[in-house]
Amino acid sequence: MYPIWVVPYLTSGLVIGLIASFHILPSHLAVGAFWFNVYIERKAYREGRPELLAFVKRYTLLILIFCFVFGSLSGVGIWYAATVSSPRGISALIHNYVWGWATEWVFFLIEVATIYVYYYTFGKVDERTHLRIGYLYAVAAWISMIIITGILAFMLTPGKWLETGGFFDGFFNPTYWPQLAARTALMFGIAGLYALAVAATLENDSVRRETSRLAGLWGAVGLVFGALFTLWYLKKLPPEAADFLFGGTLPYLKKLLYVAGVAWAVVLLYFVVFGLLAPRANTLVGSLLVLVVLFLGILAGEGLREGLRRPYIIAGFMYGHQVVGTDLPAKGIKSEVEILNEKGYLSRLGYLPPELRRVTDQNRLVVGRILVAHQCANCHALSRKGWRSLPKLLEGLGMTDPEDLAGFLEGLDGYPYMPPFVGTEEERLAAGAYLATMINQNP
Ligand code: HEC
Numbered sequence: 507m508y509p510i511w512v513v514p515y516l517t518s519g520l521v522i523g524l525i526a527s528f529h530i531l532p533s534h535l536a537v538g539a540f541w542f543n544v545y546i547e548r549k550a551y552r553e554g555r556p557e558l559l560a561f562v563k564r565y566t567l568l569i570l571i572f573c574f575v576f577g578s579l580s581g582v583g584i585w586y587a588a589t590v591s592s593p594r595g596i597s598a599l600i601h602n603y604v605w606g607w608a609t610e611w612v613f614f615l616i617e618v619a620t621i622y623v624y625y626y627t628f629g630k631v632d633e634r635t636h637l638r639i640g641y642l643y644a645v646a647a648w649i650s651m652i653i654i655t656g657i658l659a660f661m662l663t664p665g666k667w668l669e670t671g672g673f674f675d676g677f678f679n680p681t682y683w684p685q686l687a688a689r690t691a692l693m694f695g696i697a698g699l700y701a702l703a704v705a706a707t708l709e710n711d712s713v714r715r716e717t718s719r720l721a722g723l724w725g726a727v728g729l730v731f732g733a734l735f736t737l738w739y740l741k742k743l744p745p746e747a748a749d750f751l752f753g754g755t756l757p758y759l760k761k762l763l764y765v766a767g768v769a770w771a772v773v774l775l776y777f778v779v780f781g782l783l784a785p786r787a788n789t790l791v792g793s794l795l796v797l798v799v800l801f802l803g804i805l806a807g808e809g810l811r812e813g814l815r816r817p818y819i820i821a822g823f824m825y826g827h828q829v830v831g832t833d834l835p836a837k838g839i840k841s842e843v844e845i846l847n848e849k850g851y852l853s854r855l856g857y858l859p860p861e862l863r864r865v866t867d868q869n870r871l872v873v874g875r876i877l878v879a880h881q882c883a884n885c886h887a888l889s890r891k892g893w894r895s896l897p898k899l900l901e902g903l904g905m906t907d908p909e910d911l912a913g914f915l916e917g918l919d920g921y922p923y924m925p926p927f928v929g930t931e932e933e934r935l936a937a938g939a940y941l942a943t944m945i946n947q948n949p
Pocket of ligand 1: 756757758816817818826827878881882883884885886894896899900903915918923924925927
């Protein structure tokens with residue numbers, strides 16, 4: 507086991523969630539925008555209307571700066587955050603999908619190179635060549651989505667991989683196609699909204715109106731298909747996940763679904779009214795405000811998708827606290843739960859000084875805190891203020907006594923959304939003792 511990253515108030519899980527949700531804004535823009543961009547460019551050439559190119563240039567510059575500065579930074583941020591908050595989870599993914607990521611990065615490099623070439627060759631190469639550079643970018647960007655979606659979907663529904671350990675068995679998993687379809691459609695919604703913001707800044711009245719109308723059309727169609735594909739995705743959810751969402755096991759997930767739905771409706775309304783019907787009324791401020799709404803919708807949607815995977819990082823295989831929970835004979839991997847219950851969890855924390863690797867009367871509270879940090883802090887704040895506060899939740903259940911708390915830990919996996927507490931009975935009692943002081947010291 508690696509050391510654990512305890513993030514005060516927020517929890518490490520939420521940190522990744524916030525970075526990853528922000529990353530959607532540039533990443534899906536990067537993938538969706540160029541289809542619209544080359545469409546407008548082609549229209550400009552075909553209809554002999556060079557004034558439309560003002561939009562294409564400005565939109566490209568936005569993509570170049572926003573996606574390739576903020577997108578790259580937040581993308582690296584996800585890697586850092588995931589590596590420190592869940593090193594064993596990311597390691598399991600890398601061991602399976604290192605060639606998937608390598609392939610994705612090849613296409614990502616093509617994206618980075620072609621967008622610069624595209625931007626700086628405006629008017630310097632002939633029209634057909636310039637369009638081809640644009641298509642090359644659009645296809646390469648979409649292929650990077652095709653690949654990364656396989657790995658994302660794998661984490662919720664690893665499918666046959668749980669028996670075979672095979673790369674493609676996990677990659678083309680039960681939620682892969684609906685999720686790829688939904689992201690592909692929704693990226694046009696995201697790209698359409700940015701396009702409306704860019705269009706609003708154009709000086710030429712008729713170009714502004716026309717590009718606003720077309721952006722509204724593309725965005726609205728993307729959102730409508732996105733919703734249909736999302737329904738397909740929800741239908742493909744495994745029964746446990748569907749029960750979290752629709753059965754009321756985790757009621758907050760349904761609220762997230764409502765928030766995402768309302769945001770979807772607001773953005774769609776903007777597309778229809780300020781894009782299609784009255785493009786003259788589209789303004790920069792209006793579209794940026796709706797962009798904030800869109801971001802709230804993304805936060806809710808991604809929070810929902812991630813929440814469905816509980817209690818796992820990789821469903822059916824590795825728990826949220828990074829303990830392997832099942833045998834995977836195809837890869838020679840064994841469940842760690844039984845052995846840790848027998849030999850102790852602390853003994854596996856090689857970074858601790860030897861005297862902390864077993865429970866004694868002197869160190870009980872210190873190692874109790876370490877156990878709780880490892881097994882709860884990914885999802886729960888250890889302070890009273892903060893995300894899913896542990897002292898508050900425990901007190902809500904009327905538990906403050908060390909023995910009761912240790913008993914509660916024993917039955918933790920009675921909750922379908924929490925992993926079992928792993929470790930010896932002594933370790934459980936130490937964790938219970940720490941939880942009791944945590945509640946009392948956090949009035
Ligand atoms: C994989 C994430 C995850 C881990 C790890 C986790 N929990 Fe939870 N826990 C949750 C979620 C999600 C809820 C539900 C919160 C809600 O309803 O909003 C929850 C709820 C709770 C509750 C309230 C239960 C109730 O009936 O209301 C308690 C108490 C709790 N957790 C304690 C713990 C303790 C102690 C640990 C560590 C030993 C732990 N949890 C580890 C995700 C986790």
